[in-house]
Amino acid sequence: MTKKKSYTIRDIARAAGVSPATVSLVLNGKGDISGVTRARVLEAVASLNYVPRSTKSGIEAGDTLRFLKIAKHGHTVNRDHSVFISDYIDGMSAEATRRNYTLEIVSFEGQPISAVAESLAGAPISGVIALGTELSEADIRLVQGLGLPTVFIDTVYDIIDANFVDMNNEDAVYKVLARFQKQGFRRIGFVASHVDTNNFHLRRAAFFKNMARLGLTVQDGDVLSVESTYDGAYADTCSLLKSGIDLAECYFCTNDIIAYGFIRALKQFGVRIPDDVSVIGFDNLPQSATMEPALTTIEVSKRKIGYLAVTVLDDLINASEPQPPVKILVGADLVIRASDARGEPQEKRKAPAARAAGKLPAI
Amino acid sequence: MTKKKSYTIRDIARAAGVSPATVSLVLNGKGDISGVTRARVLEAVASLNYVPRSTKSGIEAGDTLRFLKIAKHGHTVNRDHSVFISDYIDGMSAEATRRNYTLEIVSFEGQPISAVAESLAGAPISGVIALGTELSEADIRLVQGLGLPTVFIDTVYDIIDANFVDMNNEDAVYKVLARFQKQGFRRIGFVASHVDTNNFHLRRAAFFKNMARLGLTVQDGDVLSVESTYDGAYADTCSLLKSGIDLAECYFCTNDIIAYGFIRALKQFGVRIPDDVSVIGFDNLPQSATMEPALTTIEVSKRKIGYLAVTVLDDLINASEPQPPVKILVGADLVIRASDARGEPQEKRKAPAARAAGKLPAI
DNA sequence: GACTGCTGTTGTTTACTAAACATGGGGAGG
DNA sequence: CCTCCCCATGTTTAGTAAACAACAGCAGTC
Structure with missing residues (x-):
């Protein structure tokens, strides 16, 4: 099996019962090839032990x-x-x-x-x-x-x-704050992260910018900072509560993980969500839908x-x-669930604009 | 010629010597069809007076x-x-x-x-x-x-x-101001437009934001406002100069048109560009390359x-x-010409990253 | 007369190929 | 040992066959 120059694309084609072009297309992932045909070609390639020897030295790296x-x-x-x-x-x-x-x-x-x-x-x-x-x-x-x-x-x-x-981030935070405002809250707090990734930074900036845009003032003690892990956020919030801070009416948490820890601590101190304090998160992690109360949060595709x-x-x-x-x-989309006050029925994103199916005679 | 139901796609195909599929593809602009074949099909369509009667009532509007x-x-x-x-x-x-x-x-x-x-x-x-x-x-x-x-x-x-x-706009304005700063200017002025379209508004905001970012202060009298036409900008600048304002070292004009009028007025009052005052515009209109001095300006694709x-x-x-x-x-790109001080040789945008043509053997 | 289901006609699309094309290795000739 | 040309090999474009979808019209039913 060494004398015979190894197989060419045309041998494969014959073995698989297709044209050489088809083999080429399959091997390069181009064009439209049905699953059946692709499988047949690949099988032939395998059984004949075909090595695409041509172009360049070894095996070619696709893009x-x-x-x-x-x-x-x-x-x-x-x-x-x-x-x-x-x-x-x-x-x-x-x-x-x-x-x-x-x-x-x-x-x-x-x-x-x-x-x-x-x-x-x-x-x-x-x-x-x-x-x-x-x-x-x-x-x-x-x-x-x-x-x-x-x-x-x-x-x-x-x-x-x-x-x-x-x-x-900026538009997303606006949606959160506008929602809080529409529900009658004026004193809105922000739970930031100790660690400042750029997105966190942008959300913090957006918080202040959009509070101003909505004509709301930020109270000094209402911007909290906690660790950005579940346990860390929980522990940090507990410390804060123990020190007897005065809570705002509602809080925007810079991400869902922090919101989870924050809420757990709040509940433990007898604060009811959303009756006493409303919370909105950011990220829409899977748990947010199933936790108690279900977390209203920002969803980004x-x-x-x-x-x-x-x-x-x-x-x-x-x-x-x-x-x-x-x-x-x-x-971003605000997905409304139960953690912000007066939980209303689940909000739906507006339907996509239907494709216009025009039928007017031309000119 | 009324009894015979008018022609179908298959008649055209026969007349043009191609398959019905090809006719369909040509008429819908799909697939890859050579110019020759396309022409032959269209000719057949024309000569047989074919009306694509099918789908929907009248003539179909393409997307x-x-x-x-x-x-x-x-x-x-x-x-x-x-x-x-x-x-x-x-x-x-x-x-x-x-x-x-x-x-x-x-x-x-x-x-x-x-x-x-x-x-x-x-x-x-x-x-x-x-x-x-x-x-x-x-x-x-x-x-x-x-x-x-x-x-x-x-x-x-x-x-x-x-x-x-x-x-x-924000990044573009930064490039202008950074350029001015690199040339040693500290007192940078801004020529705005009376009419405030949103892009003008964004440029104005970016001017203040980026001046601050670069650690520069804006002097009160250095933000001018003129009409956003050539003649208007010229006239308004003349009035300002007549009133004896104190010019900054350099000006960023919110667009090229305004820069043209501004420069014309300056020159008329004996101010040399760029020796006395540097100017950078925005838009890179065709004239900017040919005027005297050629205008350094922002180019956006x-x-x-x-x-x-x-x-x-x-x-x-x-x-x-x-x-x-x-x-x-x-x-945006800053295209450097002669209207800002110490005009250096024409700057070139960096070459596009060449497509990597990898050829290493796979694993 | 209205509704339902069938059928054939028309146009569309997918998956494939013939043929033209590109590329590079190897052999003939210098 | 180098150059050039040829052809083996793989690629791509422009086309088609065949399956498919969408109706219009018609027959049959109530």
């Missing part, structure tokens, strides 16, 4: 996008965060597949950014999507400076010339963010001219 | 996107603005064609927004791109409320749940904005689920 999952300190990008990440990955991989990219994932934990940079140098990839949650401006400039087409998700910075896709990241990246990769950097903010 | 060119007062959307618009249209129509949409353009001048809304009601279109330059928040809510998939370009508002694609608007709109139209609203800010 690959690399997703960098970076946890510098891990205060935020941790287990609690994993629901998120998998939604991002869903969105990215669906769109990457549609555009014939392979999506590969590389995780970094506790390593310096330079390690990330090194891993990228000379890697056989077409573009990078980096999880920016814990990245500083300097980190981003460093990664951006590597010369690969790059998109950052889950963060956004002014001034930096890089591509970002993030949730629209992570899939959409992943999808848009791939779209922008593909443009970057294939454009013939340099592309201007683009910053995309994806809108 | 159409409508671009709304709205000039409410015309202070901004006028002749000077037309270079812009045509760049937007270029970007939109290229992408619309690629996605098999027809792009139609409807202009409104001086009519109330309700007229725009009426024109849309029941129109046989799939989606709308609206030129938001002169639209207020209320206008946008109104158009948005019509239930058609809609994207607004050339403006962006916080809080409103609508899709926007605009230039990144209007084509990219148009392209992205169509992309977002297409997502909106074809998505099976409701899509979250998206706000996109396209980055």
Whole structure:
């Protein structure tokens, strides 16, 4: 079996009973091929032990996008965060597949950014999507400076010339505050995180900005700060309550995890949610729907963010001219449940505008 | 010629010597069809006088996107603005064609927004791109409320749940101010427009925000306001100069038109550009390259904005689920010419990251 | 007369291929 | 040992067959 030059695409085609073109399309993931045919071709490839010997030396690397999952300190990008990440990955991989990219994932934990940079140098990839949650401006400039087409998700910075896709924190926080206001609350508190990722920072800024926009004043003691883990938030809130702080009418928590710990502490001190204090979170983690009381929270389509990241990246990769950097903010939805006062029936997002099916005679 | 039911797609196919599928593809603009074949099919269609009688009653309207060119007062959307618009249209129509949409353009001048809304009601279109330059928040809510998939370009508002694609005014202004600062200027002025479209408003806000960010203070008399036409800006600047104002070291003009009038007035009063006063504009209109001195200014890819608007709109139209609203800010470039001090050689935008052509053996 | 279900006609779309095309390795000739 | 050309190999475009969907019209039923 060594003398005979190994098989060609045409041998496979004959064995599978299809045309050479079809084999080529299957092997390169192009065109529209039915599952049955694809399977038959792949089977033939396997049984004949075909090695695509042609183009370039060894095996060819298809166009690959690399997703960098970076946890510098891990205060935020941790287990609690994993629901998120998998939604991002869903969105990215669906769109990457549609555009014939392979999506590969590389995780970094506790390593310096330079390690990330090194891993990228000379890697056989077409573009990078980096999880920016814990990245500083300097980190981003460093990664951006590597010369690969790059998109950052889950963060956004002014001034930096890089591509970002993030949730629209400012509009989201507005929805929370406007909701509280509509329910008659005037004294609105904010539960922030000790650790300040960029999104947390943006939410904090949005809190003050939108309180002002709504004509509300922030009372000094109503902005709390706790650890950004369930246990930490619980413990910190307990300390605060023990020290006898004066509670506001309602609180916006910078994320759901913190809201869970916060609520648990409140309940333990006999504060009823939402009768005494209303709470709204951010992220809409799965538990939020099932906890008691069910948490009203902000929902952002992570899939959409992943999808848009791939779209922008593909443009970057294939454009013939340099592309201007683009910053995309994806809108958020307030999903109303029971943790904010006078819980009303579940709110529905407005229906999508139906596709107009025009039927007028032309001109 | 009346008894015989008029021709079918299969008659055309026979006449043109192709398959019925090909005729269908040609007539619907789908698939890949060579020019020759397309021509032959269309010829057959014409010569047989074929009327696609099937689907729905009359003639079918293809998927159409409508671009709304709205000039409410015309202070901004006028002749000077037309270079812009045509760049937007270029970007939109290229992408619309690629996605098999027809792009139609409807202009409104001086009519109330309700007229725009009426024109849309029941129109046989799939989606709308609206030129938001002169639209207020209320206008946008109104158009948005019509239930058609809609994207607004050339403006962006916080809080409103609508899709926007605009230039990144804040980052752009930062680039201007950073440039001035790097050249040693500390006293930086701003030439605003009397009329306040949203982009002008955003630039004004960005001016103050970024001056603060760069640790610079704004002197009271250094923020001027003039009319937003060439003649108006010229006349207003002359009045100011006649009244003997104290000029700053350099000025950022909120757009090129104003910069032209401003510079003309300055020159007339013996102020040398850039030796005495530096000026940077915004828009990079064609004249900016050829005037004397050539104007350093901000360039934004209007084509990219148009392209992205169509992309977002297409997502909106074809998505099976409701899509979250998206706000996109396209980055700007400072194109350095002679109107700012110590004019250096023409700056080039950094080359696009080359497509990585990976060839490593897989695992 | 109205409604229901069947049937054939028309147009659409998917999955596939023929043929033209690109690429590069290897052999013939210098 | 180098150059050039040819052809083997894989890729891509432009097309089709066949399955499919959407009706219109008609027959049969109540």
